[in-house]
Structure formats: structure tokens, C-alpha cells
Amino acid sequence: MRGCMRRIGALVKLSLLELWRRNDMFALLVLSLVLLVPLSMARPFGATGATRYFDEAALLLMWGYSLFISLGIGGRLFTSEFANRTVYPLLAKPVSRGELLVGKYLGAVVASWSALAFFYALWAISSVLRGGECLTFCFFQAVALHALFVALAVAAALAGSFLLTPSASTTLLAILFPAMFFFGRRLPDYAENVSGVLRGLVNVVYWLAPHAEFFDMRQRLVHGWGGVEAGVFLAVVGYAIFYSGTLLLGARLLFNRKRL
Amino acid sequence: MLTALALCLGLVMRIAPARMPQALGGGDFLSVLLGDAKKDISDAMVHEADSYFHGGVDMDCHHLHGGHHHDSGTCCHHDHGHDHDADCDDHHEGAFDPWRWINVHVRAPEIDRHLSTKQAVEMMPWFWIAVKADPHNVEAWSTAWYTASHVMKDEALALRIAVEGQRLNPESLEMACVLGRAYRAETTRDSEKSEEMFRRVVEMAEGTQDLAENDNQAFFYSVGCLADSAQRRKDVAALAKLLNAASRINPNHPTTRSMSQTLKELGRGS
Numbered sequence: 001m002r003g004c005m006r007r008i009g010a011l012v013k014l015s016l017l018e019l020w021r022r023n024d025m026f027a028l029l030v031l032s033l034v035l036l037v038p039l040s041m042a043r044p045f046g047a048t049g050a051t052r053y054f055d056e057a058a059l060l061l062m063w064g065y066s067l068f069i070s071l072g073i074g075g076r077l078f079t080s081e082f083a084n085r086t087v088y089p090l091l092a093k094p095v096s097r098g099e100l101l102v103g104k105y106l107g108a109v110v111a112s113w114s115a116l117a118f119f120y121a122l123w124a125i126s127s128v129l130r131g132g133e134c135l136t137f138c139f140f141q142a143v144a145l146h147a148l149f150v151a152l153a154v155a156a157a158l159a160g161s162f163l164l165t166p167s168a169s170t171t172l173l174a175i176l177f178p179a180m181f182f183f184g185r186r187l188p189d190y191a192e193n194v195s196g197v198l199r200g201l202v203n204v205v206y207w208l209a210p211h212a213e214f215f216d217m218r219q220r221l222v223h224g225w226g227g228v229e230a231g232v233f234l235a236v237v238g239y240a241i242f243y244s245g246t247l248l249l250g251a252r253l254l255f256n257r258k259r260l
Numbered sequence: 261m262l263t264a265l266a267l268c269l270g271l272v273m274r275i276a277p278a279r280m281p282q283a284l285g286g287g288d289f290l291s292v293l294l295g296d297a298k299k300d301i302s303d304a305m306v307h308e309a310d311s312y313f314h315g316g317v318d319m320d321c322h323h324l325h326g327g328h329h330h331d332s333g334t335c336c337h338h339d340h341g342h343d344h345d346a347d348c349d350d351h352h353e354g355a356f357d358p359w360r361w362i363n364v365h366v367r368a369p370e371i372d373r374h375l376s377t378k379q380a381v382e383m384m385p386w387f388w389i390a391v392k393a394d395p396h397n398v399e400a401w402s403t404a405w406y407t408a409s410h411v412m413k414d415e416a417l418a419l420r421i422a423v424e425g426q427r428l429n430p431e432s433l434e435m436a437c438v439l440g441r442a443y444r445a446e447t448t449r450d451s452e453k454s455e456e457m458f459r460r461v462v463e464m465a466e467g468t469q470d471l472a473e474n475d476n477q478a479f480f481y482s483v484g485c486l487a488d489s490a491q492r493r494k495d496v497a498a499l500a501k502l503l504n505a506a507s508r509i510n511p512n513h514p515t516t517r518s519m520s521q522t523l524k525e526l527g528r529g530s
Contacts, residue, residue, distance in 0.1 A: 044388030045404070045421050047414070049378075052312065053385040185363040206359065214362050223316030225368045232365040239362070 007095050008103035015107025016114060019073060025115055028065050032122075035061065051130055052222050058126070059218045062119045063146070067177055069115050070150045071170050073108040074157025078255075079166040087260065097255055105158055105248060112150045116143070141227040142217035148240035149215035153177060155247040156210060162254035181212040210243055294393070302394035306403060309386035313407075315373040380411040391425070398432050398474075401425030405438050415445040426457075433471070436461045437478035440485065455489060458482035462505050471509065480506070480515045487519050491526070499523050 019025065040054055081087040090100055120143050127134040153173070160169030183190075187206040191199050214236045220226065227233070294301065311318050375382060387404035390397055401421065409418035422442035426435040440457030443450045461482035465471060471479060483506050490498040503523055506516040 042385060042388075044384040045408070045417060045424075047381050047384045047408075047412075047417055049381045050383075050385050052382045185360075185367075188357070188360065211359055211362075214359075214366060217366065219316045219318075220366075220368060223312075225316065225371055228366055228368075232362060235358070235362055236366070 011103030012107040019111035070153035074154035145215040155244040159247040159251040302397040305390035309383040433475040
């Protein structure tokens with residue numbers, strides 16, 4: 001057991017190093033500065049004192065970045081190993097396929113979480129500098145739900161990379177997640193306005209596609225509504241664990257069937 | 261890449277607009293980039309400002325009435341000038357939908373609060389984006405003016421908005437009326453300019469066949485203000501002229517009837 005944990009730990013460390021060695025994070029940071037610094041200086045109609053629009057824009061960017069990083073890391077986990085044939089030495093005893101999958105998944109999740117923590121820390125600092133109150137119960141709930149979303153996105157990208165080509169999988173998920181994030185809660189209304197096969201299709205998407213919007217607490221954070229009820233929070237946590245678990249199980253089955 | 265491309269295009273258009281025959285006449289960079297979508301973007305920004313006014317709750321809208329959940333694309337329970345959909349209560353009845361339950365609770369529809377006078381400035385960036393996206397979105401200009409004037413109680417800001425909105429929409433009755441109203445405010449009072457704007461509204465309305473609802477309101481508000489002024493001056497001729505204009509638009513409007521009554525009284529008095 002201890003050996004298994006050590007091997008998984010080593011894989012996690014590798015993923016973490018890989019993310020921070022790449023230039024993605026710094027490119028995103030520069031892009032954030034380019035977008036947010038002029039935005040923070042905006043004086044609409046000469047009025048001063050508005051801050052919520054800035055928070056909303058910053059949080060939306062963080063959601064976009066976290067999705068970009070999660071899908072990128074999750075999609076790359078095995079494709080590069082297969083392409084470079086480095087999966088063979090990795091699978092040499094004593095690392096099993098299951099351990100490799102779990103280790104790489106956990107590594108990707110921890111790496112994505114580290115990026116998320118970095119962005120939330122920057123947001124918290126900017127909020128404090130603007131005289132805001134940020135380390136609230138709602139803030140920690142928002143970060144926790146966002147982290148769960150990241151775990152789900154990595155699992156989806158990982159499973160997708162076994163099912164489709166890496167670019168097809170990433171493109172599909174890059175469309176699906178934002179679509180669900182913005183329109184997921186309105187799908188029943190769309191279904192009511194269409195008929196036949198299309199209605200059935202919209203309903204299938206509504207029930208089966210990953211509901212990214214469940215994890216979105218931006219409005220609560222920006223407008224200071226306070227946290228969600230414990231029951232709701234646990235329901236979302238359960239949804240994320242169940243969904244990610246199912247995707248990982250699917251990925252495990254596909255990986256096991258894969259001829260190496 | 262796209263951002264860089266957009267910036268380059270913007271730069272080229274600024275440096276050499278005449279060398280770009282494909283550019284729309286009188287159109288700015290956003291017009292070229294977004295086309296007709298800018299109107300939709302502008303409306304979406306006004307909607308966002310409205311959501312901010314309601315404490316961030318999307319007024320398109322999520323409800324929670326004593327444990328009974330609603331989540332409809334059409335209905336609203338607030339009465340701040342929004343339409344109330346009578347079918348709202350019957351919407352989405354049926355089997356329990358766990359996804360809807362989570363969504364409704366995460367988005368906190370039970371919160372029923374509005375921005376205070378001090379906080380209302382939070383709406384301004386959205387109005388600003390709305391009018392930048394579509395400078396001819398009169399609703400955005402007039403709502404921004406209303407927010408500055410009546411919610412924020414910042415009459416100087418309201419006047420700046422009204423002046424700019426009217427400058428960019430000189431054909432709009434509503435904007436002329438808004439500017440007239442802005443000049444009637446306590447700290448920015450300028451009766452001469454105010455009346456000039458109201459007179460412009462009446463002149464524009466006289467040349468229009470069917471007035472839209474907002475223009476109709478703007479017209480009768482302007483006529484009412486001008487009539488008050490004429491009554492104070494006991495200017496029977498001006499009042500008769502206004503009554504004539506108002507009668508042509510709507511002879512049964514309360515303002516028309518009130519002016520008719522006033523004119524009769526003034527006639528008797530003289």
C-alpha cells in the first residue's frame with residue numbers, strides 16, 4: 001500500500017512540475033494583466049466606485065483559464081506517453097495500469113488546483129487592495145466548487161483522450177463545458193420550444209452532459225449573497241464525485257482494452 | 261492571436277480609414293467587427309445592469325416562493341417596471357428535477373434585494389458597455405440617465421449621460437425629453453435649455469405619424485412641462501398651440517384634457 005502511494009505521489013509530482021515548467025501559466029497571467037488593468041481603470045461616464053464588474057470579469061477569466069488548463073493537462077496525460085512510447089517504461093513493473101491512470105489523474109488535478117489557487121490568491125489580493133472583504137465562507141465554498149469542477153473537467157479530458165483523438169476530444173469538451181456553463185440551466189426551456197427528435201436530444205444532453213453551471217458561485221461571490229446551504233453544497237460535491245468517478249471508470253476500461 | 265489581429269485592424273482603421281473601402285459609412289470599429297450583433301450585445305448589457313439592480317439575481321429569472329421552485333425564461337415577480345407573466349406559477353410543474361433544484365439554490369433566487377443609492381454605481385459599467393456597443397440604444401441611455409438621476413441621485417452625472425445620449429441620438433424624441441428632464445433637476449437646472457428640448461420633442465412628434473410607446477410618453481411629458489410653463493406666463497396662444505399638437509396625437513390623453521380645461525379657465529379669466 002505504501003509503495004503504491006509512493007508511486008502515485010511520484011506521478012503527482014511529475015504532473016505538477018510539468019505544468020509550472022510550461023509557459024502556459026505565465027502567458028495566462030500576462031493576458032490577465034492586459035485585459036484587467038485597463039478594465040480596473042475604467043471610469044464609465046466619469047463615475048467612480050464600481051468594482052463588481054471587475055470582480056465578475058476577473059472571475060469569468062479564471063473560469064476560462066481553469067477550463068483551458070484542465071482540458072490541456074487532462075488531454076495530454078496519455079496521448080504524449082503513447083506518441084513518445086514512454087508509456088512502456090512507465091508500465092514496467094511495479095506500476096500497474098490502474099495506478100498509472102489514478103496517479104496521472106491526481107497529478108493533473110493537483111497541478112490544475114495549484115493554478116486555480118494561484119489565480120484565486122491574486123483575485124483575493126486585488127479584492128483586499130480595493131477595500132473588499134474576500135476571505136468569507138462563500139469564498140471558500142466558491143473555491144471548493146470550482147476545484148471540483150476542475151477535477152471533473154480533467155476526468156472528462158482524460159476519458160475523452162482514450163475515446164477520440166486528442167484534438168477532437170479537447171475541441172468537443174471546449175465547446176460542451178462553456179455551453180453547459182452558460183446555457184445548461186435553460187435547456188428544459190429550449191426543449192419545451194422544440195419538438196420531436198430535437199426535444200429528445202436536448203433532454204438527453206440536459207440529463208447526461210456535465211452541468212458546469214452547478215459549480216458557478218460567481219454571482220454569490222460578486223454580490224455578497226453568502227454561501228449555499230449545506231445540503232445543496234453536498235449535492236454538488238456528490239454530483240462531481242459521481243460524475244468524475246464514472247468518467248475515470250470509463251477511462252480505466254478503455255485503457256485496459258487498449259493494446260500496447 | 262485574435263486579440264492581436266483585432267488590435268491591428270483597429271490601428272489600421274484609425275490610421276487610414278479612407279483607404280478601407282469595405283468599412284461601413286459612418287461605422288466605427290465595433291460596427292465592422294460585430295455588425296448587427298452589437299444591438300443584441302447592447303441589450304444583453306442592459307439586462308445585466310437590471311440583474312445588478314436586483315442584487316445580481318437574473319431577472320429572466322429564478323424564483324423560490326416558500327419552498328416552491330420556479331425557473332422560467334419568461335417570468336418575473338418584481339414590479340420595477342418589468343412585465344409580470346401570469347403563467348409563471350404553472351411553469352415547469354411536474355416531476356422533481358434535481359438539476360433544476362441545484363441550479364435554483366446555487367443561484368439564490370430567494371434573495372430579494374436592490375442596490376442602494378451608493379451601490380447603484382455598480383450598474384454604470386454595464387450601461388457604458390451597452391452604449392459603447394450600440395450608441396443608438398436609446399433604452400440604454402435613458403435607463404442609465406434614470407439610474408444616475410433617480411437611484412444614485414447624482415444629477416451632474418445624469419446630465420452628462422443625457423447630453424451625450426442626445427448628441428448621439430438627435431432624432432430620438434425620448435432622448436430629447438430625457439435631456440429636457442435632466443435640465444430640470446435641482447442642481448443642474450437650466451429652464452431655457454430644458455424648454456428648448458421639450459419644444460424639440462413636440463416639433464419632432466408633429467412630423468411623425470405613429471409614435472412608439474416611449475416616444476408617446478416623452479411627447480406628453482414634454483407637452484405637460486411646456487404647458488405648465490405657458491400657464492405660469494398666462495400665455496394663452498402657446499397653450500392653444502400645445503393643445504392643438506396634443507389633440508392631434510391623442511385627444512383623450514389626460515394631459516390633453518387637462519390642458520383643454522386650463523385653457524378654458526384662462527379664457528374665462530381674461
